[in-house]
């Protein structure tokens with residue numbers, strides 16, 4: 700079995716960033732949800748951010764305390780190259796989210812689009828939730844977007860878990876209050892459609 704890191708390094712080193720199925724020219728829903736929950740000096744982490752342009756959109760919007768974490772260093776390198784000098788103001792963490800050493804009570808906003816749904820092992824999901832509990836400030840916001848019940852069973856050749864909003868919220872538990880959820884149909888560069896569920900919670 701190819702390990703996770705090797706899988707994603709291969710994806711990003713063999714495919715153009717704007718040709719992968721999850722590519723968005725702008726991370727419009729994520730940006731809107733983050734802008735609705737946090738002011739410009741908030742500490743925001745994009746978990747499994749890959750080569751997403753969310754970090755560009757957040758910098759353009761005036762956010763100053765940004766962290767992007769991913770286990771594929773080639774994806775982070777692509778984002779750094781795209782941002783040029785602006786990359787210096789971002790903290791980049793090359794790590795697996797189920798094992799990363801994150802600071803305690805640091806983040807006002809935790810964002811994840813299309814990462815949690817790859818955690819098919821309940822033990823990995825528990826490790827992920829423990830990371831959120833440790834590193835998101837009480838009162839902070841957690842935005843997780845996963846494939847919805849009408850979404851694909853796999854992404855990038857890997858199995859995923861699909862969620863209705865209540866089931867996604869239930870993975871996080873009573874320490875998180877769901878403020879709202881949204882469904883979005885993502886159009887892939889190849890012309891396909893994927894149903895995403897965005898779950899927007901507050902850490903109590």
Ligand SMILES: C[S@@+](CC[C@H](N)C(=O)[O-])C[C@H]1O[C@@H](n2cnc3c(N)ncnc32)[C@H](O)[C@@H]1O
Nearest residue numbers: 707721747748749751769770771795796812813
């Ligand atoms: C489908 S892509 C989504 C990328 C980005 N969030 C977006 O919306 O464009 C999934 C990303 O999660 C990263 N990833 C997968 N498993 C991970 C893990 N356990 N820890 C950290 N990153 C992970 C991959 O390297 C990849 O960049």
